Amino acid sequence: MAEMGSVFWHGGGYMEDAANVSGGADGVTVTSSATAHVKGSWTQIDSSTAFACAGLLVHCSNANANVAFAIDIGIGAAASEVIIFPDFVLGAQTRMPFGFYIPIAIPAGVRIAARCAASTLSSSCRVYCTLVANSPLGLPSGGQIGYVGPAIVDAQTYGVRFFPGGGSYNAYTVCTASSAFDARAILLNFHSSADTAPNAQGVQIELSVGAAASEVIILERITYQAAGTADVEGPGPSFWFPCQIPAGSRIAIRAEASSVAEDALVGVYILG
Amino acid sequence: MAEWSTEFSHGGYCRLVDTSQLADWLTVVASGTANTKGSWTEATSSLYESSTGGLLVSFAGVTANADFLLDIGVGGAGSEVIIAENLSWDAQNRVTSWMHLPLCVPSGSRVAARVQSSTASHSTRIAIHGITRGPWARPMVGSQIVALGAATGDSGGTAVDAGATANAFGAWVQLSASTSVDICALRIHTGQGTNTAPTSTGFGVQIGLGAAASEVVLLGPVKFPCAGTGDYAGPVAPFWYPCQIPAGSRVAARLMSNTADATDRILDVTAYGLVA
Numbered sequence: 097m098a099e100m101g102s103v104f105w106h107g108g109g110y111m112e113d114a115a116n117v118s119g120g121a122d123g124v125t126v127t128s129s130a131t132a133h134v135k136g137s138w139t140q141i142d143s144s145t146a147f148a149c150a151g152l153l154v155h156c157s158n159a160n161a162n163v164a165f166a167i168d169i170g171i172g173a174a175a176s177e178v179i180i181f182p183d184f185v186l187g188a189q190t191r192m193p194f195g196f197y198i199p200i201a202i203p204a205g206v207r208i209a210a211r212c213a214a215s216t217l218s219s220s221c222r223v224y225c226t227l228v229a230n231s232p233l234g235l236p237s238g239g240q241i242g243y244v245g246p247a248i249v250d251a252q253t254y255g256v257r258f259f260p261g262g263g264s265y266n267a268y269t270v271c272t273a274s275s276a277f278d279a280r281a282i283l284l285n286f287h288s289s290a291d292t293a294p295n296a297q298g299v300q301i302e303l304s305v306g307a308a309a310s311e312v313i314i315l316e317r318i319t320y321q322a323a324g325t326a327d328v329e330g331p332g333p334s335f336w337f338p339c340q341i342p343a344g345s346r347i348a349i350r351a352e353a354s355s356v357a358e359d360a361l362v363g364v365y366i367l368g
Numbered sequence: 369m370a371e372w373s374t375e376f377s378h379g380g381y382c383r384l385v386d387t388s389q390l391a392d393w394l395t396v397v398a399s400g401t402a403n404t405k406g407s408w409t410e411a412t413s414s415l416y417e418s419s420t421g422g423l424l425v426s427f428a429g430v431t432a433n434a435d436f437l438l439d440i441g442v443g444g445a446g447s448e449v450i451i452a453e454n455l456s457w458d459a460q461n462r463v464t465s466w467m468h469l470p471l472c473v474p475s476g477s478r479v480a481a482r483v484q485s486s487t488a489s490h491s492t493r494i495a496i497h498g499i500t501r502g503p504w505a506r507p508m509v510g511s512q513i514v515a516l517g518a519a520t521g522d523s524g525g526t527a528v529d530a531g532a533t534a535n536a537f538g539a540w541v542q543l544s545a546s547t548s549v550d551i552c553a554l555r556i557h558t559g560q561g562t563n564t565a566p567t568s569t570g571f572g573v574q575i576g577l578g579a580a581a582s583e584v585v586l587l588g589p590v591k592f593p594c595a596g597t598g599d600y601a602g603p604v605a606p607f608w609y610p611c612q613i614p615a616g617s618r619v620a621a622r623l624m625s626n627t628a629d630a631t632d633r634i635l636d637v638t639a640y641g642l643v644a
Contacts, residue, residue: 120535121626122570123591153607157593159568193593195605224570224591230610286464298393298428298493316383319393319495320464321428333424333466334605337382337499 123157123222126167128214138170138177138209141225148204148229150237155195155224156186164215164287166254167223169198171206183243185254185363186221187287187331194331196283197228199367201237215254238280238367244271244347245364255287255361260299260351262358268304268311268348271364279341279366285332286320286362294322298354301362305345314339322358336367381500382424385412385479393428393493398436398485403523408441408448408480411496415477421499422470422510423479427457430491433564434458435524435636437484437515438494440469442477451511454518456525456638457603458559467606470510470553470642473498486523486562510553512643516619517543524561525636530571530625532633540576540583540620543639551613551641554587556604556621559636560594567632569594572624573604575639577613583620586611594632608642 129136156167165186170177180200187194202208210223245256258269282303301318304311315337341347349362386394399406427438438455441448451473457465473479483492517526531538556573560566572591576583592604613619625633 120570121530121572121591121624123593153590153605155592155605193603195592195603195607197605197607222570222593224593226588226590228609314381316381318382318497319384319426321393321426321493331464333426333468334607335424335466335468338421 123155123224124210125159125220126210126212126223127220128165128212128218130218132215132217133213135168135211135213138174138211140174140207140209141223142208145202145204145206145208145227147227149202149227150230151200151228152198152202152208153195153226153228154181154198155193156184157193157222158186159220159222160216163219164254165212165219165221167210167212167221170209170211171202173207177209181241183254183363185285185287185361187361194285194334196285196334197336198241199237199336200241240277240368242276242366242368243363244275244366255363256349257359257361258349258351260353260358260360262353262356265302265350265352268308268350271347271349273346275341275343275345275347275366277343277368279339279368281336281367282315282339283332283336283365283367284318284362286360287331295353295356295358297322297356297358299351299358299360301349301351303347303349303364305341305347307346311348322353322360332363341366382497385415385423385496385498393495394481395491395493396438396481396483398483398488398490400489402486402488403484403521405439405482405484408445408482410445411479411481413478415473415475415479415498417498417500418475419471419473419498419500422468423473424497424499425455425467425469426495427455427465428463428493430493434490435486435522435559435561436490436492437518437520437523438492439482440496441480441482442473444478448480452513454515454520454638455640456515456518456557456559456636465603468608469513470608471513484520484523510642510644514549514551514641514643516547516639516641517621518638519636525557525559525638526621527561527634528621528623528637530623530633532628534626534628535624537574537622537624540580540622541637542580542618542620543637544619547613547615547617547619547641549641549643550615551611552644553608553610553642554613555606555608555640556587556590557638557640558592558603561634561636563631563634566594567627567629569632570626571635573637574622576620576622577617579618589624613641
């Protein structure tokens, strides 16, 4: 057998469902507060991680059509949860899945939980969580993840809301005027806004760093589609783009659509 | 500003390999014969910079309810060499699927794509982005991506039945009787095959190695949802997991589902192996 890869690679690994290997196939149902846009109670995903892991592979789905969610993933004892992934924004197509990796190391024996807010009170989503023993492709774990965008209090949807122009880029929409910590990777998730029937067309997004009118593009023309049916735009690439953004940076996005102006949302997350 | 870990790259950059590409993507058309690869379509005649961070490919169908298998190749017209074979996805109209290909393609390379579909002459749209720094500065050790379980006869994956008992794993189904090369990372893809109206379902998937009836679990279970509307059976997050699978290995998959419905409990499964 040939030597496997470079020395940077881990030799083999292990991953298993966080909740219960022998349990059912479905995810854990997490319900939002009885008040719209307010986080509900924490729901336990795993009482005690079976082994130390380099990160979590999370899939989320929506149990309600046309309801948007902001999901926190946390660790720690009940009532003492510490958020390791804040405000993951989930679009509104029923059970349209989205998966992403949380590159935060978690020791063995730690409790994992999730909670959510929703645009409609008492709505439910499902969270599927897999422990990953060794980091994918050897990527090291980070220390913290931050949501970059407006506070989750929008009346209809979650994420950075923007309107890609039809055939040309619109002006930048500011995600944050000043990022909270040094970032070394960015995760994007695209989904529709309150628009339940987005136009069937292509959308390209650019993410930049820098002062107004002096933006420097670091993600250029990331291309995704808006579906002509249902409430589907994207989803995002489930990929942590490498970057180097110092704390205090202004981060902005702009986009164009191939034919007509579109109402769209993007969740932007940075890894420190 | 904090000092960066030496394990991380100094910034990164991502853009389309075809810098002139419009927002509505590159259209790649399947052959006039179903389940047969069409002609190569050029994505770029000359890659602007080596993709030291790999390629990020997004797919979207133009027509609903068709299956596709996509090849990515490099080289001159008529001499393309496949670097990623039979990338599978199901075609809910314009829903975007993504795949990170951890392959370094040298600057100046011509990059092209071709596709087959379960329906003759179907079109798909793709966008290929080059990443100019490795994610996390890890070298892109891969040279090729091989498909395990791609079903070229129907442009999908290998049908895996979760079995008649809900929430219990079904039988192992072989994806490859004998891998042709050493594999150093694996990615799982799932699709709904020909099921055009799957119900809302949760799934768990495992990948195993070894002889029939003696499989040893390599990965999983990874649990994921299936949409109750449209054509959204998963997919599993596009996630490369490091492993060591020597050439000559038998690779199999099995599923569990929270439905025992004879149609909805079946998914297409394909695994992709990264070759060092």
